[in-house]
Amino acid sequence: MIISVDDVVAGAIDEASADLRKLSLAIHDNPELALKEDKACHLLVHYLESRGYTVQRNVAGLSTAFASTHVSSAGAHGLHIGFCSEYDALPGIGHGCGHNLIAISGVAMFLATTRVMDRCRIPGTVKLYGTPAEEAIGGKITMLDHGVFDDRDLLMMLHPTAGYSGAWHSQCCLSMRIEYFGKASHAAMAPWDGINAGTAANIAMLSMGALREQLKPDWRTHGIITNGGEAANVIPEYSSIEYTIRTAWASELQVLRERTLRVFEAAALATGCTHKVTEEFAYLDNQDNPVLGRLYEEIMESEYHSPPERDVGGSTDFGNLSQRFISLHGMFDLAGTRVPNHTVEFTKEARSVEAHRRAIFAAKTGARVVARCLVDEDFWKQVKKAHEERQQSSGAH
Ligand SMILES: [Zn+2]
Ligand SMILES: [Zn+2]
Missing domain, CATH: 3.30.70.360 (Alpha-Beta Plaits)
Incomplete structure (x- = not known):
């Protein structure tokens, strides 16, 4: 029997899904504001350590930031991939932006990519970054200023909203x-x-x-x-x-x-x-990568049979990373109910079984896009070319 890279991704994430659900609910039920995400940070770090990963705490001088690194069993001389997990809540309404799901989708993509590298003997490294305070001061910007992301070739994260998109141009x-x-x-x-x-x-x-x-x-x-x-x-x-x-x-x-x-x-x-x-x-605007975004949207469309959404407002500190690094900020549909972010209804949906199912599918999609970069040299060349073109065209505005 031939096992595809996509099967390896799905297997790694399905195996972890029950644990990820527990983490997601624990974070959701204990909403913590920016830079005070002590419990969420501890839960995620503890889980990664229990799976055998080493984790660096207090990254960039932020007590609730962390970074976990995995080197492929085939060596480090390949692509260097990074995923971001967020876990801060909003004042008054808790996880009304669904960062509990962002937290676990980052972990899921990290686990899947480490499995792909190890099983398929693909050299490279994978990092999972715990990035606090997205809703306040932008922890990623502090981490960027400290050079935390400097050696990465590709950065990725996912975010729930109404509808899905691989081409979000944030404000x-x-x-x-x-x-x-x-x-x-x-x-x-x-x-x-x-x-x-x-x-x-x-x-x-x-x-x-x-x-x-x-x-x-x-x-x-x-x-x-x-x-x-x-x-x-x-x-x-x-x-x-x-x-x-x-x-x-x-x-x-x-x-x-x-x-x-x-x-x-x-x-x-x-x-x-x-x-x-x-x-x-x-927060700077998020520069999408059309090649990565198109593959992300193709896989999402095969599941949801509806077109991607393009006019989503809002801002993110991931935008600052996208200005420098090849990246994908993938949007996924929270629960098919079209409730807007930053509302109590969104908070409620963010702990639903359906939202978990969709976060898991989005994480598989994101990890499949990364796996394609790892195994398909031509695809990776196209991704790099698209990044250069995007940087040139955004400078024209
Ligand atoms: Zn938000
Ligand atoms: Zn958010």
């Missing part, structure tokens, strides 16, 4: 904190002695609203006043705003950033306040 996203510093005074006895930082925050919010008229249809700006003063009878000496701007392309993000910074500065000028802008994190 760029810059998150900022703006602070205004004024002077407190009694709001009735001597308001003329004060410098109103609360007013500066209000002007900034209104001016950002006015700026929207001149923005491109796919640009987004949204924010909240996080501190507008302490008491109604005191002129506020301090105020703060959290603001996010999004564009389709990295070059456009710079344009919108400069216009936004002028708005925040103008509010300080108008009120006599001083101000400080802290740029908290910037």
